Amino acid sequence: MIARALVALLLVAASLPAFGDTASAHIHTHQHNKIDSNERMEDGAFSPRDADHYTEGEHHQEFDHEAILGSVKEAEEFDKLPIEESKRRLGILLTKMDLNNDKYIERNELKAWILRSFGMLSAEESEDRLDEADTDEDGKVSWDEILQDTYGSDPEDLALDDKLVQDDKETYEAADINKDGYLDTEEFKAYTHPEETPRMFPLLLKQALEDKDTDKDGYINFQEYIGDRAKSKDKEWLLSEKDKFDLEHDKNRDGRLDSDEILSWLVPSNEEIASDEVDHLFAGSDDDHDNRLSFEEILDHHDAFVGSEATDYGDHLQDIERFQRIEL
Template sequence: MVHVRLMLVLLCAVAAASSKPTEKKSRVHAEEPLSQLKRDENNFDYDHEAFLGGQEQAQTFDQLPPKESKRRLGIIVGRIDVNSDGYVSEEELKAWIHAAQSRHILQSVQSQWSDFDLNKDDRVSWEEYKNVTYGTYLEDPQVDSEYDYSHMMARDERRFKVADADGDMTADRAEFTAFLHPEEHEHMKHIVVQETMEDIDKNGDGFIDLKEYIGDMYTMEDAEADPEWVESEKQQFTEFRDKNKDGKMDLEETMDWILPTDYDHAQAEAKHLMGQADTDKDGQLTKEEILDKFDVFVGSQVTDYGEALMRHDEF
């Protein structure tokens, strides 16, 4: 049975082949899309889905009475205030959000672990991963010739080998986390860039030119004008992506694009929350200020994608 990860890849491929994108897609790996909704400053629907971890979690949260939400958020405030001075600083917020992101990733890996650790030895071998993910194809390579499973499997094996630090072709939880979430690990980032280059570089010259860059996000149909964002992306490519102005992106320029190091999402979120709740503008938050804006905070990464609000045993 083909694993759900592979099915998601196939569904994306089908969607791309059968319809023209109406909005640009992003290759930036610094953070996955937080919500499929558009941000609306007049309500918190985007924030609830984005920072609670999806539509289902947001709907669950919506059923919590405000009084209970505030009570649980008050407990979380005490955990964020690590120096116990009665205030939450921007740095404490940033540290909490970073930790929440890490917990989210670890929980994601944990939820998949038993699916792949078939012999229950607390390790996932390449053979186990391959059999779970590509089992149907391995049993009968001719069962579906529409997709190049062999190419996908080779790419996975290459990534697995890089994540496998000790080279024994089995992954412990840390190595498997690096395999599933390579953008979060420094030693894996070149694989993310290489895979991106292979996807976009249609002429195989080892670079991404403007046509390939735009073509990865958008396919123009006959007699249609390009959306405004396409022109904006062309300008982005010329002015910022192509740093050496040779008309194409090399590996280093591609890494700067998809794995930017000049933007810290946790820092940006911390600043956003401070701006929303710091009513006296003293650069720090009291518990009262946070609770006054509970509708903002419970829709934020500060609450561990909302999971902390849902775990009754912690409150």
């Protein structure tokens, strides 16, 4: 039995990255804020930015790290840093986050920083996609480049997705604010993240009504809200959706969604997401419960705010100990 445990230990240890191998030293993937993070949920609403913060009861710290660093690339870089260097860089960020220079991070300061990070993440995602779509490398994107990048060149593919292409073209044209037929960096961000661009909201409302408002009265009732989705669902799902419609979406309780309620349903509130993230980080770091975070408290809990190489090795060591217990 002891021999088997030693073999198991060696097998796990062999899978650990070498300390000098920074290219493979981290295990975080940071994929939830990917280019298509503005994908739609089943009911048609845009997926909230924190959709993958908790999945199937599991907490993913990648969301926390990106909410502080404002960049997937930066978060991945922090994952590779030795713990002391990670804490040193976090300390520099804290001086920028601390708006009143009192060496504490108040809730409003942390929320403002997180909202700033959300904007930076969207810009990074959009810029990455622009680089991919901009085949002639002129720093802007034409509709033909969008078609090629998104749908390919097969006419049959475009025919199959005709409604999708039509909506996409409308979004492209609405994002092109100067009407020159191209999208620059800022316009392209409006195209890739219309749910975070208020000037795009009228288009989102128009498209939602076209998709859902079958009786064309300018409202969306519960039957229109569930649409064809109900055909393959059971009674429990129907009751759950009715509660969601009545208690979350229909704010004035008149049995239908007006324009404001439709947009509130479609567009995730980054304000609310940022407030929830502040609560989450304070719950795990405010050791003296004074409703503010000292620099020391944040640095003591640095792994909640940013990644480091040491965090990953700690995970591996825990795996080794668990393996030993099982084998013995």
